Amino acid sequence: MYTQGLTEPGVRPATESTPDDAERLRRFEARIEAEEKIEPKDWMPDAYRQTLIRQISQHAHSEIVGMLPEGNWITRAPTLLRKAILIAKVQDEGGHGAYLYSAAETLGVSRAELIDQLLAGRAKYSSIFNYPTLSWADVGAIGWLVDGAAIMNQIPLCRCSYGPYSRAMIRICKEESFHQRQGYDIMLKLARGTAAQRRMAQDALDRWWWPSLMMFGPPDTASQHTALSVRWKIKRFTNDELRQKFVDFTVPQAQFLGLSIPDPALRWDEAAKRHEFGAIDWREFNDVLKGHGPCNRERLAERRAAHDAGRWVREAAVAHAAKRAARAVA
Amino acid sequence: MSDAHDWPLYEIFIRARGGLDHKHVGSVHAADVAMAIEHARDVYTRRLEGVSIWVVRSTDIVASDPADSDALFEPARDKIYRHPTFYEIPKEVETL
Numbered sequence: 001m002y003t004q005g006l007t008e009p010g011v012r013p014a015t016e017s018t019p020d021d022a023e024r025l026r027r028f029e030a031r032i033e034a035e036e037k038i039e040p041k042d043w044m045p046d047a048y049r050q051t052l053i054r055q056i057s058q059h060a061h062s063e064i065v066g067m068l069p070e071g072n073w074i075t076r077a078p079t080l081l082r083k084a085i086l087i088a089k090v091q092d093e094g095g096h097g098a099y100l101y102s103a104a105e106t107l108g109v110s111r112a113e114l115i116d117q118l119l120a121g122r123a124k125y126s127s128i129f130n131y132p133t134l135s136w137a138d139v140g141a142i143g144w145l146v147d148g149a150a151i152m153n154q155i156p157l158c159r160c161s162y163g164p165y166s167r168a169m170i171r172i173c174k175e176e177s178f179h180q181r182q183g184y185d186i187m188l189k190l191a192r193g194t195a196a197q198r199r200m201a202q203d204a205l206d207r208w209w210w211p212s213l214m215m216f217g218p219p220d221t222a223s224q225h226t227a228l229s230v231r232w233k234i235k236r237f238t239n240d241e242l243r244q245k246f247v248d249f250t251v252p253q254a255q256f257l258g259l260s261i262p263d264p265a266l267r268w269d270e271a272a273k274r275h276e277f278g279a280i281d282w283r284e285f286n287d288v289l290k291g292h293g294p295c296n297r298e299r300l301a302e303r304r305a306a307h308d309a310g311r312w313v314r315e316a317a318v319a320h321a322a323k324r325a326a327r328a329v330a
Numbered sequence: 331m332s333d334a335h336d337w338p339l340y341e342i343f344i345r346a347r348g349g350l351d352h353k354h355v356g357s358v359h360a361a362d363v364a365m366a367i368e369h370a371r372d373v374y375t376r377r378l379e380g381v382s383i384w385v386v387r388s389t390d391i392v393a394s395d396p397a398d399s400d401a402l403f404e405p406a407r408d409k410i411y412r413h414p415t416f417y418e419i420p421k422e423v424e425t426l
Contacts, residue, residue: 042396091376098373102357105339111359112336168356175377314361318337321362 021045032233037163040106048232052162053107055234057114060100061125064118065299067093069133070142078136085182086139092179096172103164119304127285128215130293137190137197137204143183145205145212145250151176152246153216156236165234184253191257198258205254206262213277214285216243222282247275339388340366342373344380352384360385 024043031038038044067090074090077083101111117123128146133139154176157169190201217239220226229235237245247266254261265278287293337359343352355374360366366385374380394402410416419426 039396041393088376091372095373095376098358099356105357110336164356171355314337317361317365321365324362 029232032161035233036161037166038161039163047228048162048234049107051229051232051234052165053104053109055229056100056104056107056165056168057109057117058124058126060097060104060114061118061123062129063093063097063100065125065129065303067097068299068302069129069131069295070139072133073136073139076136077139082186089143089179089182092175096175099168099171103162103168106164115307119300119307121291121300124289126215127288127293128211129299130288130296131207131211132295134207135200135204137187137200138208140183140186140190140201141204141208143179143181144187144253145183145208146215147176147179147183148250149212149215149246151180152242152249156242159233159236161233187257187259191259201257202259205259209262210280210284211288213243213247213280214282214288216240216246218282218285219280244274247277251275337361337365340370340385341388341391342366342370343384343386344370344374345382346380348381352382355379357388358385 025045028038028042028044028048038048070086070093071090074083074086077086101114104114105111114123118125133142151173154169154173158166158173160166160169187201187204190197217223220238220240223239226235226238230238251261251266263278265276267276268274269276288296291297338361339357340360340363341357342355344355345352358366358369358373360369363385367383370383370385375383406412
């Protein structure tokens with residue numbers, strides 16, 4: 001999840017292909033066809049490596065930037081238990097970022113390089129994290145909808161053809177379910193609360209619904225990476241297939257809460273056995289991706305500030321390790 | 331990390347429960363082994379996934395080359411007589 005099919009500048013140029021490579025490519029594709037996993041030291045086409053680096057690093061960045069909108073509510077969570085839960089969730093997001101950077105590093109790229117790209121504004125992360133968290137209900141809506149959309153995307157990634165990515169995703173999926181359920185639990189409490197609490201829940205759903213649908217990335221007709229990614233089993237389903245599934249799962253959950261989804265065109269299509277829904281405003285999506293969302297500048301500024309403020313700690317840790325190593329030798 | 335260098339990489343192995351082997355779970359960056367264990371605790375055992383952690387500098391791991399797979403593992407393929415099911419023992423013979 002959290003990768004919206006975008007080209008990232010700075011990927012390495014493809015290496016020249018030779019007759020040898022054609023034979024290697026044939027064997028590589030045969031292995032993928034046979035559902036074998038590709039492991040770090042195995043030969044792989046450069047485009048496969050670059051696609052994975054782009055996808056896994058965008059995913060990792062999204063986990064790290066995703067800590068910010070929710071971290072915003074840790075000090076203001078309504079009870080001590082909610083505070084403890086939110087801290088655990090935000091810590092999980094950091095952990096997910098760590099698993100994913102670790103998976104990306106198996107492809108021969110360094111974490112430092114990837115973080116540099118993020119801080120320099122050259123890397124993408126999910127558009128969803130450029131929206132503000134204005135009320136406590138937003139924390140509920142993020143868990144329910146944003147993590148719900150993430151799970152929808154991530155479950156098929158557990159079967160991704162690249163071993164380290166697939167293993168990281170299995171670990172992440174086990175933890176995401178807690179995130180989604182705690183979010184729905186917040187919404188449930190608000191929906192069963194006072195009129196003001198119900199309004200707060202509805203307002204959060206109104207603001208998060210469309211950005212959540214955009215999380216699945218551009219429509220299949222406009223997605224530049226889908227075909228090859230599906231062929232190489234990096235992706236198992238297209239953006240539109242996953243988006244449809246998400247809508248079908250989520251509509252009854254909203255009905256149970258007694259909340260209405262902000263889409264007048266939404267209706268159940270009995271013949272097709274699925275929901276029809278209104279047109280997504282792709283102009284808004286593209287604006288947010290280009291850096292013009294409500295919080296793009298704030299998010300990157302916060303990441304940079306945290307990175308700079310932590311520099312002395314990282315340097316001190318290295319100095320301390322060097323001193324202890326020198327003493328051990330002496 | 332826009333710093334000159336990142337901390338070294340450590341591979342992490344976790345024993346899930348007493349009696350099981352340590353199993354590779356991923357990697358962390360750390361300034362030294364003590365910090366690698368602390369980071370591995372935070373990253374890989376937030377839900378009681380382990381009772382013991384091994385950390386090894388990634389550069390200290392020596393791995394076989396997938397290109398040598400045939401040379402390394404092919405010789406075992408035709409030695410089916412290494413498996414007990416290769417031998418047919420008459421039914422009358424018990425506890426064998």
